[in-house]
Amino acid sequence: MTGAGGIGYALIALGPAFSLFVTVIASKPFLILTVLGSAMMWLVSLIASGLLWRAFLPGAVWVFLPLLITVVAIQEAVRIYYWHLYLKIEDFLNKLATKVSKQQLVATDKIQIAIASGLGHGIAHSVFFCLSLLTPAFGPATYYVDSCVHMPLFLVAAFTALGFLLLHTFSMVIAFNALAGDKRSHQLFVPVMHLCAALLTLVNLLPGGCIAGVPLTLMCAVVTMAVAGKIVWDKTGSGSGDLNSLHRVHSASRL
Amino acid sequence: MEKGILEMVGGEIIGIVSPVSICMLLVVLLVHTLTPHGSSTSVATIAMMIYNEQPNDSFVEKFKGGLLNAIVFVCIVMLVTFVLVGLFYFRFTKCLRVYMGFSAFTVLAWMGGIVAVELIQFFSIPIDIITFAICLVNFASVGVMAVFFCRMPIVLTQGYLVVIGMLVAFWFTKLPEWTTWILLVAMAIYDIVAVLAPGGPLNMLVELAIARDEDIPALIYEARPVLPRQISGPPPMSSSPTPARTRRWSNRRAPRNPGVGRGNSGSNSALDNVWTSNGQPTSLITEPPLAPEVGIIGSRLVSSTGDAGMLNSISTVVAGHQATESNVDEDTVPLVSHGTNNSSTAAALDGMESGTGMHFQGSDQGGSESEDEGLGLGVSGAVKLGLGDFIFYSVLVGRAAMYDLMTVYACYLAIIGGLGATLILLAVWRRALPALPISISLGVVFYFLTRLILDPFVVDLATHLIVF
Numbered sequence: 155m156t157g158a159g160g161i162g163y164a165l166i167a168l169g170p171a172f173s174l175f176v177t178v179i180a181s182k183p184f185l186i187l188t189v190l191g192s193a194m195m196w197l198v199s200l201i202a203s204g205l206l207w208r209a210f211l212p213g214a215v216w217v218f219l220p221l222l223i224t225v226v227a228i229q230e231a232v233r234i235y236y237w238h239l240y241l242k243i244e245d246f247l248n249k250l251a252t253k254v255s256k257q258q259l260v261a262t263d264k265i266q267i268a269i270a271s272g273l274g275h276g277i278a279h280s281v282f283f284c285l286s287l288l289t290p291a292f293g294p295a296t297y298y299v300d301s302c303v304h305m306p307l308f309l310v311a312a313f314t315a316l317g318f319l320l321l322h323t324f325s326m327v328i329a330f331n332a333l334a335g336d337k338r339s340h341q342l343f344v345p346v347m348h349l350c351a352a353l354l355t356l357v358n359l360l361p362g363g364c365i366a367g368v369p370l371t372l373m374c375a376v377v378t379m380a381v382a383g384k385i386v387w388d389k390t391g392s393g394s395g396d397l398n399s400l401h402r403v404h405s406a407s408r409l
Numbered sequence: 410m411e412k413g414i415l416e417m418v419g420g421e422i423i424g425i426v427s428p429v430s431i432c433m434l435l436v437v438l439l440v441h442t443l444t445p446h447g448s449s450t451s452v453a454t455i456a457m458m459i460y461n462e463q464p465n466d467s468f469v470e471k472f473k474g475g476l477l478n479a480i481v482f483v484c485i486v487m488l489v490t491f492v493l494v495g496l497f498y499f500r501f502t503k504c505l506r507v508y509m510g511f512s513a514f515t516v517l518a519w520m521g522g523i524v525a526v527e528l529i530q531f532f533s534i535p536i537d538i539i540t541f542a543i544c545l546v547n548f549a550s551v552g553v554m555a556v557f558f559c560r561m562p563i564v565l566t567q568g569y570l571v572v573i574g575m576l577v578a579f580w581f582t583k584l585p586e587w588t589t590w591i592l593l594v595a596m597a598i599y600d601i602v603a604v605l606a607p608g609g610p611l612n613m614l615v616e617l618a619i620a621r622d623e624d625i626p627a628l629i630y631e632a633r634p635v636l637p638r639q640i641s642g643p644p645p646m647s648s649s650p651t652p653a654r655t656r657r658w659s660n661r662r663a664p665r666n667p668g669v670g671r672g673n674s675g676s677n678s679a680l681d682n683v684w685t686s687n688g689q690p691t692s693l694i695t696e697p698p699l700a701p702e703v704g705i706i707g708s709r710l711v712s713s714t715g716d717a718g719m720l721n722s723i724s725t726v727v728a729g730h731q732a733t734e735s736n737v738d739e740d741t742v743p744l745v746s747h748g749t750n751n752s753s754t755a756a757a758l759d760g761m762e763s764g765t766g767m768h769f770q771g772s773d774q775g776g777s778e779s780e781d782e783g784l785g786l787g788v789s790g791a792v793k794l795g796l797g798d799f800i801f802y803s804v805l806v807g808r809a810a811m812y813d814l815m816t817v818y819a820c821y822l823a824i825i826g827g828l829g830a831t832l833i834l835l836a837v838w839r840r841a842l843p844a845l846p847i848s849i850s851l852g853v854v855f856y857f858l859t860r861l862i863l864d865p866f867v868v869d870l871a872t873h874l875i876v877f
Contacts, residue, residue, distance in 0.1 A: 181416070182415050182416050183416075183418070183419035183420045183422065183423040184415050184416075184418045184419040185415065186419070186423055186426075187419050187422060187423070187829070190426075190822070190825055190826070190829075191826075191829075193822055194822045194823075194825075194826045197819060197822055197855075200863065200867075201855075201858050201859070201862065201863055203866075204858075204862040204863045204866040204867075205858075205862055207866065208862045208865065208866055211865065211866060211869045211870075212865070212869045218870075218873070218875055222875070222877055225877050226877055229877070247414055247415075247418065250414060250418065251413075251414040254414070254417075256413060256414045256417070257413055257414070258414070259413070259414065259415070260413070263413060263414075263415050266415065267415075278822075279876075281818050282815060282818065282819075282863075282867055283867060283870075283871055283876055284871075285814070285818070286813065286814050286815035286818065286867070287868070287871055289813070289814055299872060299873075299874060301873075301874070302874060307871075307872065307874075310874055311871055311874075311876075314874070314876045315876070318876055318877075348877075351877075352875075352876070352877040355874065355875050355876045355877070356875060358873070358874035358875065359873060359874070359875070363874075364874060367874065371876070
C-alpha cells in the first residue's frame with residue numbers, strides 16, 4: 155500500500171538488523187565481510203534446499219512437514235560447517251595479531267564475530283523471505299492470503315522475518331559459545347529451537363492461524379534472545395568476575 | 410584502549426566493495442524505474458550488428474544469434490585492445506589521453522544526457538532546455554577533468570568514476586536478454602584469455618608497463634588508503650592517512666623516479682602537490698605505485714594493501730612467514746595489478762565512426778622488487794579496480810533486476826563473493842588474474858538457479874506463510 159506502507163514493512167523486517175549493523179558492525183570492516191560471507195553461505199544452503207524440494211512444490215500441504223525438517227537439518231549442518239571455518243579464521247587472525255604485535259582475539263571480539271555471522275544469516279533470510287516479496291507492497295493495493303484474513307501477507311511476512319532474524323542472529327551466538335565450550339545442552343538448544351520455530355509456522359496453514367503463528371514465532375525469538383543474553387552476561391558480566399581480562403590492555407603495559 | 414586486530418583487517422576490501430555496491434545499486438534503481446521489463450526500443454549498437462533479437466524468435470535462433478553477437482563484440486574488443494597496446498608501445502600517449510578524455514566526455518554528456526532526459530520524463534521534472542544544457546555540459550566537463558587531468562578531492566573523482574560506470578552499464582542493459590547473458594560469459598572468457606595467455610593483449614600491456622616502469626592513462630577506481638601504518642602510537646581514524654606516511658612515500662619515490670613527470674602520462678607526478686593539497690593525499694593515490702612494487706599483476710584489480718590489510722595478511726600467513734619481522738613492519742604490497750580494456754563504450758557509441766570508443770582501464774605497473782626484502786614495500790592501503798569490472802558487474806545485476814528483486818540480491822551476493830574470492834586468489838597465487846570470470850560465472854549461475862528454482866520455492870512457501 156503505497157510507499158509508506160512498503161517502507162514500513164521493510165523496516166519492520168529489517169529495522170533491528172539495521173540498528174545492530176550500525177552500532178556493532180559498521181565500524182569494523184572485518185565484521186562487514188563476515189556478514190556478507192555468512193549471508194552467502196545461507197543463500198547457498200537455501201539454494202540447496204530449493205534444489206531438493208523444487209519438484210514437490212507447489213504441491214500438497216503435507217509436503218511442508220518433511221520439507222521443513224530437511225531444510226532445518228541442512229541449515230544446521232551449514233552452521234556446523236561455518237563453525238569449522240570460523241575456527242580456521244580465528245586461528246589466522248590470532249597469527250596475524252601476533253605478527254603485527256596486537257592483542258589476540260578476546261571474548262568480546264568473538265561474540266561480535268558471532269553476532270555478525272548470525273546477522274548475515276538473518277539478513278539473508280529477511281531479504282529473501284520478506285524484502286523480495288515487498289515489491290507489490292509499494293503499489294496502491296494490498297494482498298491477503300486465504301488462510302489469513304486478519305493481516306495482509308506483507309505484514310505477516312514482515313513480522314515472521316523479524317522473528318527469524320533475531321532467532322538466527324542470537325542462535326549463532328549461542329552456537330558459537332556452545333561449540334567452543336562444548337556444552338551439550340546449548341548445542342542441542344539451537345537446532346531444536348530452530349526446528350520448533352519453523353514447525354510453529356505450520357500453524358499459519360490453518361484458517362486464521364496467523365493470529366497464533368506470528369506471536370509464537372516472535373516468542374521463539376525472544377526465548378533465543380534471552381538465552382543468548384544470559385550466556386553473554388555470564389561471560390562478560392558479574393559472573394566472570396574479572397572485567398579486565400576482556401578489555402584490551404593498554405599498549406604501554408604490554409611492552 | 411588499543412584497537413584490536415578486528416578493526417584493522419579488511420578495510421581495503423570494504424573500500425572496494427562499497428563503490429561496487431553503490432554502482433550496482435544505482436544501476437538497479439535506474440533499471441527498476443526506467444526499464445523494468447527490458448528496453449522497448451532496440452538499441453543499435455556494435456553488439457547487435459549481426460542479429461537483432463526479436464521477442465518471438467525461437468530458442469535456438471536466439472541462442473545462435475546471441476552467440477554471434479557476442480563473438481563479434483569480443484573480436485572488436487580484442488582488436489581495439491591491440492590498437493591501444495600498439496599506441497602505448499609507440500608512445501603515442503598524448504593521443505591516448507586525449508582520446509580517453511574525449512570518450513569520458515561522450516559518456517557523461519551523451520549517455521548521461523539521455524538518461525537524464527528519461528528521468529525527467531519519468532518524474533515530470535520541470536526544467537528548460539537551456540538550464541539543462543548548461544548543467545549537462547558543466548557536469549561532463551568537470552567529470553572529465555576530475556577523472557583525468559586535475560587534482561580534485563578524491564571523493565569527486567571516485568564519484569565521477571562510479572557515475573561513468575553506472576551510465577555505461579545502464580546502456581548495456583538495453584541490450585536484449587539472450588545477447589546480454591551470452592555477452593557477459595563471453596567477456597569473462599575473453600578476460601581469462603587476454604590476461605593469462607602469453608599473447609593476450611592485456612598481458613602484453615602489463616609487461617610493457619612493467620618493463621618501462623610507466624603508468625598507462627586509464628580509468629581506474631581507486632580507494633583511499635585505509636589504514637596508515639602504525640609507525641608510532643595508536644592509529645588515527647581509518648579514513649585519514651597521516652602526514653608521516655605521505656612523507657615516507659615521497660621520500661622513497663622521488664629519488665627513484667625523477668622522470669615520472671616526463672611522462673607521457675601527463676599526470677604530474679605531483680608528489681610535490683602532496684603538501685600543497687590540504688592534507689588530502691590525492692596525488693598519492695592517483696599516482697600509481699612506482700618501482701617499489703612487487704610484480705604481482707592481476708587484471709583489473711589492483712590492491713596494494715597495508716600493514717594489516719587483509720590481503721597482505723593472507724599472503725603473510727600463507728607464505729609461511731617468509732617475511733622477516735622488519736618486512737611486516739613496513740608497508741608491504743603483495744599485490745599490484747591493474748585493469749584492462751573496457752570495451753563497453755565501443756558498443757555504445759553506435760554512431761561513432763571510429764567504433765572504437767574504448768576506454769582503457771588499467772594499469773599500473775608493478776616492478777619487480779629490486780632491493781627489497783621479501784614481500785616488498787610500497788604504498789599502503791590504496792586499492793584500485795578497473796572500471797570495466799564495475800560495468801560488467803552492474804550489467805549483470807541490472808539485467809537481474811529486470812526479472813525480480815530476489816535475483817538481484819542473489820546475484821549481488823554472488824558477485825561480492827566472487828570478488829572476495831578473486832582477491833584471495835590474488836594474494837595466494839601472486840600472478841596476473843582477471844577479475845571478471847569468477848564473479849560473472851557465479852553471478853550467472855546464481856541468477857539462473859534463483860530464477861528457476863529459488864523464486865517459485867520461496868514464493869510458494871511465503872504465500873503459505875511458512876518460513877524457516
